[in-house]
Amino acid sequence: MNYWLMKSEPAVFGIDALAAAPRQTTAWDGVRNYQVRNLLRDDFRRGDRAFFWHSSCAVPGIYGSLRVVRGGYPEPAEPRWYQVDVRLLRRFARPVTLSMLRQHADGSLRDLCVLRRGNRLSITPVTSGQWHRILELADHSTG
């Protein structure tokens, strides 16, 4: 099983919109970057998990997690681009903010893609160690 981090602007599609969607499931589409397209096409598998990142908003960070319920398949209208289906797994009581992640950017989080300068990919891989560390921050944070 792979772990991922998937960014979205909450003004466009945020975790609340996913929570309100039928079966809390949606197609994650609209990716227009070839590196990310290739991840969706070649590396996403049903059962993978992903963090849901809110970007371009007041408090950027991880607001919950997703499960991949369908691996990569072509967008119906533009089949050279790929999408996956995701279902809401958890909504965190409090987000794991970018600021928190920076404060804990030692150990397993040192190489977290989203902490690297100039990172612009909307989907990045997460290691198993990073995944579990971030869940600790979500569950043990007192805000």
Place this chain on the structure above:
DNA sequence: GCCAACGTTGGC
């Protein structure tokens, strides 16, 4: 709104 970073485009 600013701006750094970086992907894409297109002329040559």
Place this chain on the structure above:
DNA sequence: GCCAACGTTGGC
């Protein structure tokens, strides 16, 4: 294939 111009991302 080079590279300057341009567009987009996304934190601040």
